[in-house]
Amino acid sequence: MKKVIIVGAGISGMTAGIILQNSGFETEIFEKNPVPGGELTGWKRNGIYIDNCIDYLMCSKKGSAMNELWHEIGMLDDSVKMFDKNRFFTYKGHGGEITYWRDKERTKREMLELSPDDKEAIEKFFENVTRAESMIMPIEKPMDKMGPRDFMKLGDFIKNIPAAQKAYQGVSVKDLANSFKSPVLRGSVMNTHPEMTQAYSFIMSYAMVTSGSGDIPEGGSLAAALRIADKYRKAGGKLNLNSPVKNVKIEGKTASGIVLESGEEVKADYVICATDANHTFTHLLPAEYMPKKLKNCFDDKEHFSVFSKFHAAFLVDGKTTIPEDTTFWDSEGLNVWGRQITDVGVICYDYDPTITPEGKTILQMKIFQYGDEVDKWFELSKDREKYEAKKNEIAEAMKVLIEKQFPETEGKISVIDTWTPVSYARNCNAYRGAYMAFVADKDTKTVTTPGVVKKLKNVFLAGQWLMGSGGLPPATAQGKYAAWRICKKEGVICK
Ligand SMILES: Cc1cc2nc3c(=O)[nH]c(=O)nc-3n(C[C@H](O)[C@H](O)[C@H](O)COP(=O)(O)OP(=O)(O)OC[C@H]3O[C@@H](n4cnc5c(N)ncnc54)[C@H](O)[C@@H]3O)c2cc1C
Structure with a gap:
């Protein structure tokens, strides 16, 4: 039986592990943290659960291949209730309000009532939301190994997605916002994605909700991560926690295994690096082995950026009028690193009673952090006291904005935790604290890189x-x- 070592127990590493175990391999995962899941996580502070990932589980639509894969790996299972994501979000501002409902006809109607002058832009928007509803994740085999027949099987995806992308070619989220005359509609578009992102990303995210592909599993992200880890162990996999990997051990064109930070060496026939790409090629493998496509993304900072967020979690002593899920509003603002942010929002976790203590409300507020704002967090984190003080200062300012918007919360809100780009870098070795990958700008195509290392046969x-x-x-x-690539090399069926 061939042995595969996987570095990283994020969802990607654990998925590879489960499939390889089911396909007859012996696998071992090495994870630096005491808990599996990577960015798919949550934690408790003073007994209160704070979720830190699934705002909506994209591609979760029943009957889709991705939904089946979620079931195979334990992200979902039949005993896990799904909360219907009934709205993408609500935005209140500039004297008006708009909700992006799951029911897109209702949203369209309400947008047209709000701003009849925007008819043309609204029609275009919904035409492309409808197209983007065909979005599926090809999972049968790597996309670079797919032939014309495989693409044919993807159905409407093949014509609809390129058409939606083309309709908004060269258009950023900010441009999309500006395509509306109504200040309410303009404001509404600017909250869920960084403003330089391609407009298509916003359209696709909303289409996930309208097509029923963006629901939320009960218990949140940590419960999902633990289910996946459980599935891996039950398939016979060995999950080593608190086991940071120093590097992959290379002998010529082959990896012989890995070296742990403890100095211990572990041998294997194959190694999968399921870690942040920057970490992989600054620590685990030589930098010059980075695939060219990936390197271009890191080098081309004009067209590919990364972002992170500052987050604060709050406990409200009591129930509120804050709608469950996501609400943004136009506030008097808060100043972060000299940038005045007026549109703010909260996620209210009332939709999941399993994580909300009875009679209380849990809220989170998040703000995008880009470029030198991220650098400032890293610089400040060298002085623990100042770092904590800055986090508290922002969280307190957020609290005031929530109290002003929802007066019934006044005097009842306490800050339960704050975290920054530094938290993601420390916890997951995330490049510049980014917990998503590259954001391509409006003039650039997003890039898919085959997960092979040309100079190494078995990594x-x-x-x-x-x-x-x-x-x-x-x-x-x-x-x-x-997992598919290793199965293919060994001539076994990938299960
Ligand atoms: C706040 C937030 C909200 C999000 N919302 C959504 C959402 O609504 N929908 C969505 O689809 N996605 C969302 N995401 C993104 C999603 O969480 C990530 O895309 C996904 O979890 C990344 O998985 P991964 O396995 O690629 O990487 P990671 O989760 O980063 O896993 C890599 C693992 O490798 C480990 N590791 C790193 N270096 C080493 C080493 N040297 N040795 C051993 N182990 C190592 C890390 O600790 C980590 O566990 C969100 C993320 C966050 C943080």
Whole structure:
């Protein structure tokens, strides 16, 4: 039985592990953290659960191939209730309000009532949301190994997705916002994605909700990660936690295994690096082995950027009028690193009673952090006291904005935790604290990189950084692709 070592117990590494175990391999995962899941996670502070991933589980639509894969790996199972994502979000501002409902006809109607002058832009928007509903994640085999017949099997995806992308070619999220005359519609578009992102990303995300592909599993992200780890162990896999890997041991064109930070060496026939791409090629493998496509993304900072967020979690002592899920509003603003941010929002976790204590409300507020804002967090984190003080200062300012918008919360909100780009770098070795992959700008195509290392015969890559702007479906698909490549080499059926 051939042995495969997987570095990283994020969703990608665990997916590879489960599929390889089911296909007859012996596998071992080495994870630096005490808990599996990587970015798919959550934790408790003072007994309160804080979720830190699934705002919506993209590609979760029943009957889809991705939904089947979610079941195979334990992300979903029949005993796990799904909360219908009934709205993408609500935006209140500039004297008006708009909700992006799951029912897109209702949203369209309400947009037209709000701003009849925007008819043309609204019609175009919904035409392309409808097209983007055909979005599926190809998971049978790696995309670079797919032939015309495989593409044919993807059905409407093949014509609809390129058409939607073409309709918004050269258009950023900010441009999309500006295509509306109504200040309410303009404001509404600017909250869920970084403004330089291609407009298509916003359209596709909303289409996930309208097509029923963006529901949320009960218990949140940590419960999902633990289910996946359980599935891996039950398939016979060995999950080593608290086991940081120093590097892959290379002998000529082959890897003989890995070296742990403890100095211990572990031998294997194959190694999969399912870690952040920057970490892989600055620590685990020589930098010059980075695939060219990936290197171009890291080098071309004009067209490919990464972002992170500052987050704060709050506990409200009591129930509120804050709608469950996501609400943004136009506030008097808060200043972060000299940037005045007026549109803010909260996620209210009331939809999941399994994670919300009775009679209380859990909220999170997040703000995008880009470029030198990220650098400032890293610089400040060298002084623990100042770092903590800055986090608290922002969280307190957020609290005031929530109290103003929802006066019934006044005096009842406490900050339960704050975290920054530094948290993602520390916990997951995430490049510049980015928990998604590259954001391609409006003039650039997103890039998919085959998870192979040309100079090494038995080392494969997995993880979200190999596919577009990342996220759970790409990370999971890439785990499957890495397993597929090893099965193919060994001539066994990939199960
Ligand atoms: C706040 C937040 C919200 C999100 N919302 C969504 C959402 O709604 N929908 C969606 O699709 N996606 C969402 N994502 C993104 C999603 O979480 C990621 O795309 C996905 O989890 C990445 O998985 P991965 O396996 O590629 O990488 P990771 O999760 O980063 O896994 C890599 C693993 O490798 C480990 N590791 C790193 N270096 C080493 C080493 N040297 N030795 C051993 N182990 C190592 C890390 O600790 C980690 O466990 C969100 C993420 C965050 C943080």
